Amino acid sequence: MIDKSIIEETAEVLIKVNKVRAIEIVKNFINEGGNPLDLMEEGFIPGINATGDLFGRGKLFLPELIQAADIMKEVTDIINEALAGGSDIKKERGTIVVATVQGDVHDIGKCIVVSLMKANGFTVHDLGRDVATDKIIESALAVNADIIGTCALLTTTMPRQKDLEDALKSEGLKDRIKTVVGGAPVTPRWASRIGADGYAKNAQDGIVKIKEFLGIE
Amino acid sequence: MPGFRIEGISKDKLDDIHHATIEVLRNPGIKIESEEAAEIFHGAGSEIEKHNDGFIVKIPSSVVDDxxxxxxxxxxxxxxxxxxxxxxxxxxxxxxxxxxxxxxxxxxxxxxxxxxxxxxxxxxxxxxxxxxxxxxxxxxxxxxxxxxxxxxxxxxxxxxxxxxxxxxxxxxxxxxxxxxxxxxxxxxxxxxxxxxxxxxxxxxxxxxxxxxxxxxxxxxxxxxxxxxxxxxxxxxxxxxxxxxxxxxxxxxxxxxxxxxxxxxxxxxxxxxxxxxxxxxxxxxxxxxxxxxxxxxxxxxxxxxxxxxxxxxxxxxxxxxxxxxxxxxxxxxxxxxxxxxxxxxxxxxxxxxxxxxxxxxxxxxxxxxxxxxxxxxxxxxGMDVSEETMALETIQNVGPGGEYLTSTHTLQHMRSMSQSDLFDCMERDAWDKKTGGKDIVERAYEKARFHIENHQSMSLPEGAAETMKRIIKECEMADC
The missing domain is CATH 3.20.20.480 (Trimethylamine methyltransferase-like)
Known part of the structure; x- marks a missing residue:
């Protein structure tokens, strides 16, 4: 069992976005002979979940969430290094490829989604904006993605989400990779019409869908 | 009549915004994702450099001013x-x-x-x-x-x-x-x-x-x-x-x-x-x-x-x-x-x-x-002139009189603000005219009336067909 005060402090450093202290906590814990995986599972993962929850309830600002995700990344890197060849803790939560579809240059919403995914401990490959369908599939295969998330802000670019579904179907990848679609004009009806596995009405909802697909509580 | 205006920002602060913008246009510049556009900027003396899927263009202040x-x-x-x-x-x-x-x-x-x-x-x-x-x-x-x-x-x-x-x-x-x-x-x-x-x-x-x-x-x-x-x-x-x-x-x-x-x-x-x-x-x-x-x-x-x-x-x-x-x-x-x-x-x-x-x-x-x-x-805003100050009328009406029947009122009443849907009637009149309906409902009614009755300017002969042909040709080409 890890000391309760350490667990409390890990949550606090994430919520208060104190990166310096977070790194100190991890280094001290490892130096004192603790198992860093325990610190991750009992401290940082509940901490980042609490951070995401506070954001979802309107108690935290998006930049704080992004910085908390950045701290998680640093902490994870330090822990992975300490494990030296042991299990890679990042892989446990799933890999997601995210893109704004071809012809669409609006990606601020997608950036928010990416931040929230990172804050939730997923491995995220953000392909950026105006990304061609074949490039999305190529990247998803290269990183062995569990999920592809696409967004479109323009109604004129929404058909590219259907193109992706069609391409995944024709390449026999639908069973292997789940898809989630989002963006201001995108609706649940559109998602089901094109055959997407999920629809996310906002970033938080996207996380819920992804967790469902990956069987994460 | 000058009307009401918000000034909001002083000239020296606008100068500050302008000069900072000129700095931004020089460093880091703006990204242009069109080669033709980058060439146009370059031809007029802007510095361009290739950047991923486009060009960074640095526009000198003289070009902006011109x-x-x-x-x-x-x-x-x-x-x-x-x-x-x-x-x-x-x-x-x-x-x-x-x-x-x-x-x-x-x-x-x-x-x-x-x-x-x-x-x-x-x-x-x-x-x-x-x-x-x-x-x-x-x-x-x-x-x-x-x-x-x-x-x-x-x-x-x-x-x-x-x-x-x-x-x-x-x-x-x-x-x-x-x-x-x-x-x-x-x-x-x-x-x-x-x-x-x-x-x-x-x-x-x-x-x-x-x-x-x-x-x-x-x-x-x-x-x-x-x-x-x-x-x-x-x-x-x-x-x-x-x-x-x-x-x-x-x-x-x-x-x-x-x-x-x-x-x-x-x-x-x-x-x-x-x-x-x-x-x-x-x-x-x-x-x-x-x-x-x-x-x-x-x-x-x-x-x-x-x-x-x-x-x-x-x-x-x-x-x-x-x-x-x-x-x-x-x-x-x-x-x-x-x-x-x-x-x-x-x-x-x-x-x-x-x-x-x-x-x-x-x-x-x-x-x-x-x-x-x-x-x-x-x-x-407010027009202040000999006519609008109405000094002579005020003197003619005098204490305890009324302006309803003055020539000055007849001359100016049509320029007073008027509204159609916004209501200031007394309650009985309002009830009779609107049946107590909310203004949003009455606005839909007005919208429907205009949609059904308004005649907009018709197109010249052949224009509708030309537009359909142009769109059709593009859609055939896109297929």
Whole structure:
């Protein structure tokens, strides 16, 4: 069992976005002979979940969430290094490829989604904006993605989400990779019409869908 | 009569914003995702360097100054019908509809649904019937039409239902050429169109500091064809622009000056409108706060920077975050529209829209128009002259008299503000006239009456067929 005060402090450093202290906590814990995986599972993962929850309830600002995700990344890197060849803790939560579809240059919403995914401990490959369908599939295969998330802000670019579904179907990848679609004009009806596995009405909802697909509580 | 005005920002602070913008245009410069556009900048003395999928362009202040001088201070937005010609000049203002709605509240069933080309025609006819709108802007998209040619369908729906000048995003270089052909067919041929261009394109820089390929292509094609450019940027403070209004103003100013420079380098003296629909991002929700007070303050900055450069401005102000035409929608529209208008914005945008610009509502358009009448009156301010001071009348009426029957009242009563739907009747009269209905319900009734009874200017012979042929040819080519 890890000391309760350490667990409390890990949550606090994430919520208060104190990166310096977070790194100190991890280094001290490892130096004192603790198992860093325990610190991750009992401290940082509940901490980042609490951070995401506070954001979802309107108690935290998006930049704080992004910085908390950045701290998680640093902490994870330090822990992975300490494990030296042991299990890679990042892989446990799933890999997601995210893109704004071809012809669409609006990606601020997608950036928010990416931040929230990172804050939730997923491995995220953000392909950026105006990304061609074949490039999305190529990247998803290269990183062995569990999920592809696409967004479109323009109604004129929404058909590219259907193109992706069609391409995944024709390449026999639908069973292997789940898809989630989002963006201001995108609706649940559109998602089901094109055959997407999920629809996310906002970033938080996207996380819920992804967790469902990956069987994460 | 000078009217009421918001000054808002002092000359030395506007100088600071301008000089900081010039710094930004030098370092880091702006990103241009079009080789042709980069060449145009380079040919006029801007430094260009290849950058990923585009070019970084560093524009010297002398080029900016020259291009600002080339942009006209005054020009006419021609209607198909000359009675609708609207002159944009310092002190003038007009109002337009919000441009990008993708849903509509059906005017008959009130069902919230995806909008169609037919809806755009109907909404345009309503706007054509309302005198508060001197020009027409696309208020919703033809969602039932293919994405590649949707802007052409949008134009067809609008021009078939209004004789007013049309402000509309052409989408791509190819579509710009085609829409210009369509517009020429609707105004008696290309020769006449070049004399009276009855359409202006909107283009959108992408914050921060980027002009994407379609944006550049539309600017270049339209400027070469004598079509004016309304450049509208949408920085979101805290995400695509700094969290402060002054910083956001600098980012948007760099984007707008970048598009202005490209416009004037392509074709000197092309009409250019300096526009912004910027606001803050709600950093707790992660969604744009379209009607936040910061939007109003930024609008003042937009209008003042445009006045600083001596070019017309366009301010996005009237959109509401509300999902209904309700008290929130009315408050939000009124506050920011009043501020944009009083700041001297030449085009005040955003009427008819709720749900942060996703849904068009017919009652909202009617009620916005009603409120615009009041706001325009407010802007006109107080005239103080021998006639309006009415000293002689006051002396003639004397203590305890009445002004109801004075000649002075007869002469001035028709210039007093009036309203149609807004009510100040005593209760019995109100009950009799309205049956106690809410104003939103009465606004829908008015909208339906105009939709069914308004006759907009018909198209010249053969124009409808020409437009259909042009669209069909493009759709065949796209297949």
């Amino acid at each position: 291009c600002v001088q080339l942009a006209p201070k005054r020009f006419v937005l021609y209607g198909r019908d000359p009675k609708y010609d609207h002159t944009v000049e310092p002190g003038s203002s007009c109002f337009t509809l919000f441009g990008e709605n993708i849903y509509v509240n059906d005017p008959y069933t009130l069902e919230h649904r995806i909008c169609t080309k037919n809806d755009l025609g109907v909404a345009t006819r309503l706007a054509d019937s309302l005198g508060e709108f001197a020009i027409i802007e696309k208020c919703l998209g033809s969602q039932d039409k293919p994405s590649e040619t949707q802007s052409m369908h949008n134009y067809e729906a609008m021009v078939s239902n209004s004789g007013k000048h049309v402000l509309h995003g052409f989408f791509s270089g190819r579509n710009s050429e085609k829409i210009i052909e369509m517009a020429a067919a609707c105004i008696g041929g290309m020769e006449n169109f070049l004399k009276r261009p009855c359409v202006t394109t909107t283009v959108c820089p992408t914050s921060p500091l980027t002009l994407v390929k379609n944006c550049c292509d539309v600017i270049i094609t339209c400027a070469r064809s004598g079509v004016g450019i309304c450049s509208i940027t949408m920085p979101l403070s805290g995400t695509t622009a700094p969290a402060t209004i002054a910083g956001t103003l600098i980012v948007q100013n760099a984007e707008l000056l970048g598009s202005l420079v490209l416009t004037q380098l392509t074709a000197k003296n092309t009409p250019f409108i300096y526009g912004s629909v910027g606001t803050i991002m709600d950093l707790k929700l992660g969604s744009p706060a379209v009607a936040a007070p910061e939007c109003g303050v930024l609008n003042v900055g937009t209008a003042k920077m445009a006045q600083y450069y001596g070019i017309p401005s366009w301010c996005g102000s009237g959109v509401s975050g509300s999902k209904l035409m309700d008290a929130q929608a009315a408050y939000e529209f009124s506050t920011n529209t009043a501020i944009a208008l009083l700041a001297g914005s030449n085009v005040v945008y955003g009427c008819g829209s709720i749900e942060s610009g996703l849904t068009f509502d017919f009652a909202k358009l009617v009620l916005d128009a009603e409120q615009l009448k009041q706001l325009q009156w407010l802007k006109n």
